[in-house]
Amino acid sequence: MALRWRIAALVAVAICAVATAVGVLVHHASRDRELSQARDAARTTLDRAAVIYARTGSVQGSGAELDARGLPRSLGALVARGHQGTEFTTGARGPAMWAARPAGGQVLSVRVDLGVTMRDLAALDTNIVVAGVLTTAVVLPLGVLSAGRMSRRLRTAAGTARRIADGDLDARISAAPRPQDEIAEISAAVDTMAAALQQRLRGEQRFTADVAHELRTPLMGLVTAAELLPEGEAAGYVRDRVRVLGSLVEDLLEISRLDAGAERADPSRCPVGPAVAQAVARTGLAATTVVEEAGSGDGSQSHEESAGGADDDAAVVWTDPRRLERIVANLVVNAHRHGRAPVTVTVARNPRDASVTVCVRDRGDGFPQSLLTDGPQRFRTGARERGTGHGLGLTISQGQAQVIGAVLSFANCPGGGAVATLRLPDRPAPIHD
DSSP states (O other), rough: HHHHHHHHHHHHHHHHHHHHHHHHHHHHHHHHHHHHHHHHHHHHHHHHHHHHHHHHHHTTEEEEEOOOOTOOHHHHHHHHTTEEEEEEEEEEEEEEEEEEEEETTTEEEEEEEHHHHHHHHHHHHHHHHHHHHHHHHHHHHHHHHHHHHHHHHHHHHHHHHHHHTTTTOOOOOOOOOOTOOOOHHHHHHHHHHHHHHHHHHHHHHHHHHHHHHHHHHHHHHHHHHEEEEHSSSSHHHHHHHHHHHHHHHHHHHHHHHHHHHHHOOOOOOEEEEHHHHHHHHHTTOOOOEEEEEOOOSSSEEEEEHHHHOOOOOEEEEEHHHHHHHHHHHHHHHHHHHOOOOOOOEEEEEETTTEOOOEEEEEESSOHHHHHHHHHHBTOOOOOOGGGOSSSSHHHHHHHHHHHHHHHHEEEOOSSSEEEEEEEEOOOOOOOOO
């Protein structure tokens, strides 16, 4: 239930509770007062009638009766024991207050009719209920309006926080400061946190970019020096490490460009099957490419290639082929480095929305839970069983997927192994005049 309706329900319950409590208190106070006045009036009439009866032996004209019909049995029993008393009844003749006392072996009693009084009390109860309903009808919309404003402000703060979490570091609530306003304090705290986070992240991004750029010059010197070494086992090892270092520096540069938002897609009409097969072939790693034909959701109509391209492919989308190949290559390399063979790359078109998915699956121990929860983290492979590495491949793949408007997700298969799924939306080609 939304905050607005929770507050509205709370206001309604509070109004009803107050109206009920006031109504009950007023009803009982009024009833007790009326009964007390009726009791006093009955006693006064009874005492006057007793004096008249003692003088004249008659009660005619006094408002009292001797051995009256309808006298409550309990009150009659009390008088029979030589006492006097009063009792409120609601019999067939209506509500009344009785007062009785012994008089020469008979029962002298007075009955005060309370029908009008009880009807007045009922009318008072009705008026209290109507007043409560009117009060609720007036106050409840005001409570809903106030709660709606609070809810909108909180939703704005929550939406801004989600935008910041999604990478929009420039998002701000920019709420006007208000004294003694907790929501304004929360909004200011979120803006302050966002500014500090933006400053820290940009500092880390600048550091990464600066380190990568500074490493390029000495790296070129190492490459040249390694090529001049005489052939031998040591020279081969040095050249291999230099290539690894060069690949790391290029990855760092690519991440810095992604962080800075400098990457721009160059979309064109791209048959996904051949592009994926070509990307797998360029890795030089063993992988089976399965291209499912349109309409074969179960993969019954498909063709496979171990490392080459597909000749016929109905899965055609408008995307950046170079970045698509970069993503697939990184996923295949990650599957071999951190998982176990065999590695399968499946291309399929979703007939419902015409999107195309590329799934890369290995048969290893699966992705660590931290990666499934938080996504890829640079310089972190996530788990010892996934092998060693810098953890940049998946980070780059996710960044490049965002550049081309695709969605990259990670999961573990129930039968074992990790699966990375790239979903390419079907976008129409631009119309040029």
